[in-house]
Amino acid sequence: MNTPAHRRATAAGLVALGLVACSFRNVQKEPAGPGFGEIMASIGARHAKLWFAGQAGNWPLTAYEIDELREGLEDVGKYHPTHKTVPGSVPRLTADMMDGPLDAIELAVKAGDKDAFVQRYDALTASCNACHEASKFGFLRVVRPSTNPFTNQDFRAAR
Ligand code: HEC
Known part of the structure; x- marks a missing residue:
């Protein structure tokens, strides 16, 4: 059987199947945005840059x-409110662990x-590691x- 009506029905069926498949894929998809580990890798780079800026006494850069x-x-916390191994709420744990040390180094x-x-940099680093442990x-x-691996950036203070 290959009448125009039959072909139309088949086409409609295929479209419907496609829609179901698409919505299933959307449900399966990871949340949009950068991965937890990806964001952490850039945090790791900033942590290193902070050290070299501080060693250079470049306070605007720090x-x-x-x-x-x-x-x-x-x-x-925004992209990953929870994470498979992080206990409880990621934004809450992050604030609890990092706000104090960040405020302290900012004062220095x-x-x-x-x-x-230097002292507060080490305290900040200890907090990063405490969250990794937790x-x-x-x-x-x-x-x-x-x-310093960032040879394409001048860390010296402006004179
Ligand atoms: C909420 C707890 C938490 C805090 C706070 C935290 N981390 Fe992480 N970090 C993690 C978790 C969890 C991972 C592993 C994520 C993954 O790949 O799933 C990670 C991964 C990393 C990695 C590995 C990334 C890679 O690609 O190798 C680095 C580097 C890192 N963190 C640096 C830091 C630094 C520096 C700080 C402090 C300024 C910090 N983290 C604070 C939980 C935390």
């Missing part, structure tokens, strides 16, 4: 990197106090960077 860290940590930057900066990613250990 302030900028602190803002970028805050934004990155906000994005993690505002005061232009290099010794306080999230069953304790094997991800962030440390003070030793050599």
Whole structure:
């Protein structure tokens, strides 16, 4: 049987099947936006840049990197309100662990106090690692960077 009516019915059936398949795919899709690990990789870069900016006494650059860290940590919670191994709410845990250390290092930057900066940088790093521990990613250990991999950026303060 291959009448025009039959062909129309077949075409309509195929369209309907296509729609069902599309909506099924949408349901299966991951949430839009960058992955948790992707955002963390850029947070890792900002964490390193913050160190070299502080070593150079480039306070405007340190302030900028602190803002970028805050934004990155906000994005993690925005795109991933929960995560398979993070206990509870990602935005809440992030705020609990990071707001204090970020505020503290910001004060050292505002005061232009290099010794306080170093001490608070280590405290900030310890908080990053505490969240990795709490999230069953304790094997991800962030440390003070030793050599600057960002050779395409001048970290010196403007004279
Ligand atoms: C909410 C808890 C939490 C906080 C706070 C946190 N992390 Fe993470 N981090 C994670 C989790 C979970 C992963 C693994 C994500 C994944 O891949 O699924 C991760 C992954 C990473 C990675 C690995 C990325 C890669 O591609 O290798 C780095 C680097 C990293 N974090 C740096 C940091 C730094 C630096 C800080 C502090 C400024 C920080 N993290 C704060 C939970 C956290």
